[in-house]
Amino acid sequence: MVLVCLLAYYGREGTFILPSLNRKRVSAVAIRGKSLISPDDFTVEELQQVVTTANEMMDTGIDSYGDLCKGKILATLFYEPSTRTRLSFETAMLRMGGSVLGFGDANTSSVSKGESIADTARVISYYADVAVMRHPKEGAPKLAAQYATIPFINGGDGGHQHPTQTLTDLVTIARYKGDLAQQVVAFCGDLKFGRTVHSLIRTLARMQVKKFVLISPEELTLPTHLYREVQAKGVPMEVTTCLEEVIPEVDVLYMTRIQRERFFNEADYQRLKDTYILDARKMEGAKRDMIVMHPLPRVNEIAYEIDDDPRAIYFKQSECGVYARMALMALQLGVM
Amino acid sequence: MMQVTSISEGIVLDHITQGNGLKIFSQLNLAALDHPVVLLMNVPSRLLGRKDIIKIQNIKDIDLAMIGLIDPSTTVNVIEGGQIIRKHKVGIPETVKGLFKCSNPRCVTNSDTYAEPNFRLVDARNREYACEYCEETTRYRL
Numbered sequence: 001m002v003l004v005c006l007l008a009y010y011g012r013e014g015t016f017i018l019p020s021l022n023r024k025r026v027s028a029v030a031i032r033g034k035s036l037i038s039p040d041d042f043t044v045e046e047l048q049q050v051v052t053t054a055n056e057m058m059d060t061g062i063d064s065y066g067d068l069c070k071g072k073i074l075a076t077l078f079y080e081p082s083t084r085t086r087l088s089f090e091t092a093m094l095r096m097g098g099s100v101l102g103f104g105d106a107n108t109s110s111v112s113k114g115e116s117i118a119d120t121a122r123v124i125s126y127y128a129d130v131a132v133m134r135h136p137k138e139g140a141p142k143l144a145a146q147y148a149t150i151p152f153i154n155g156g157d158g159g160h161q162h163p164t165q166t167l168t169d170l171v172t173i174a175r176y177k178g179d180l181a182q183q184v185v186a187f188c189g190d191l192k193f194g195r196t197v198h199s200l201i202r203t204l205a206r207m208q209v210k211k212f213v214l215i216s217p218e219e220l221t222l223p224t225h226l227y228r229e230v231q232a233k234g235v236p237m238e239v240t241t242c243l244e245e246v247i248p249e250v251d252v253l254y255m256t257r258i259q260r261e262r263f264f265n266e267a268d269y270q271r272l273k274d275t276y277i278l279d280a281r282k283m284e285g286a287k288r289d290m291i292v293m294h295p296l297p298r299v300n301e302i303a304y305e306i307d308d309d310p311r312a313i314y315f316k317q318s319e320c321g322v323y324a325r326m327a328l329m330a331l332q333l334g335v336m
Numbered sequence: 337m338m339q340v341t342s343i344s345e346g347i348v349l350d351h352i353t354q355g356n357g358l359k360i361f362s363q364l365n366l367a368a369l370d371h372p373v374v375l376l377m378n379v380p381s382r383l384l385g386r387k388d389i390i391k392i393q394n395i396k397d398i399d400l401a402m403i404g405l406i407d408p409s410t411t412v413n414v415i416e417g418g419q420i421i422r423k424h425k426v427g428i429p430e431t432v433k434g435l436f437k438c439s440n441p442r443c444v445t446n447s448d449t450y451a452e453p454n455f456r457l458v459d460a461r462n463r464e465y466a467c468e469y470c471e472e473t474t475r476y477r478l
């Protein structure tokens with residue numbers, strides 16, 4: 001009996017797994033055909049369903065799903081540069097036996113001729129079974145989903161939302177940390193423009209973590225509407241400009257890049273870009289089981305010397321991202 | 337005492353805060369109507385001290401959301417056969433479509449004609465609305 005319980009709590013790599021987040025099942029029918037523009041589009045149960053499925057896929061092994069999406073097509077509509085997200089989506093679909101079409105630069109598509117987002121969405125609906133869109137304009141994937149007849153996924157819209165990064169982060173926290181209700185989650189860096197932060201914090205607030213710690217320069221604090229929203233969920237929040245002061249109480253440290261492309265003024269970027277650099281000295285003050293996450297790519301905010309620290313799991317996070325996207329698309333397409 | 341005759345069919349916007357009558361008149365473009373419209377300003381009021389009133393003959397369908405944005409304390413009186421058949425406070429609108437622009441320059445509604453600005457109220461006191469597309473808060477100002 002004891003052995004059975006232990007197996008339930010430990011995953012393939014000896015990592016702690018949260019039964020309530022990873023093992024809860026809801027009907028996959030609810031996700032079938034559904035677009036994901038914001039994490040709010042999915043109920044907590046549906047988010048748990050994706051996390052559970054992704055973790056099961058990780059446990060089973062990537063080679064077991066080679067025929068799952070045979071005959072299905074993913075359209076990748078990337079209106080601004082992306083390496084990680086686009087490749088992660090493409091890998092996810094190819095690993096499930098499906099095909100991929102699309103563009104990675106608006107200048108090579110009909111957009112350069114002035115085609116509207118709505119028209120592109122309508123046409124792509126006849127070509128593919130599921131689509132992912134990244135766009136510099138905030139709300140563009142939502143607009144596309146309103147005119148599409150296939151499930152649309154927001155692959156990042158300006159500084160607004162990045163829901164599949166949120167799914168990636170949820171899978172990662174569940175796999176490497178466990179029970180959300182016990183976690184003090186700190187966000188550090190650009191909380192104003194960091195869309196990964198926006199998506200994750202509102203979702204974790206819905207799932208009721210123990211506490212949030214918001215670490216940023218005063219110019220890059222969380223937008224007011226989000227702050228209010230998280231506050232309304234009743235999760236305690238601490239706001240600070242000093243990482244060293246709060247790091248001893250943190251369980252999950254989510255580092256972010258100061259986003260040069262979101263600044264209207266280069267001088268402001270130069271002044272703020274190196275505000276927070278996580279190095280070995282700062283890590284000495286952290287808990288031994290704290291995890292360091294980062295949506296990547298990093299610039300200067302995490303020193304390379306941290307990479308070998310077992311608490312640094314940002315590369316494993318990328319692995320979780322592939323499984324999160326496999327699980328999402330498989331559920332949207334109704335093949336699981 | 338100035339005399340303004342009552343209307344037999346149409347709408348009377350009453351209890352408009354002094355000074356807002358002209359704003360409502362202008363924003364609703366009432367001057368372009370083919371029907372008689374009367375704007376009364378600085379009318380003595382037992383309740384408000386001074387108030388503005390707008391009377392619109394023959395029209396019953398007007399943009400209440402815009403009136404609510406400018407002056408939610410306005411009372412709408414619907415007149416039929418010389419009688420008030422319906423009377424209600426406008427109140428501040430919970431949702432607003434297409435009446436003002438999103439203040440976020442990165443919002444898709446500021447660059448794509450298919451995306452009509454659509455907002456939901458988040459702070460009535462400050463007239464703050466969240467954009468349906470980018471979720472940024474926009475404070476309505478005339």
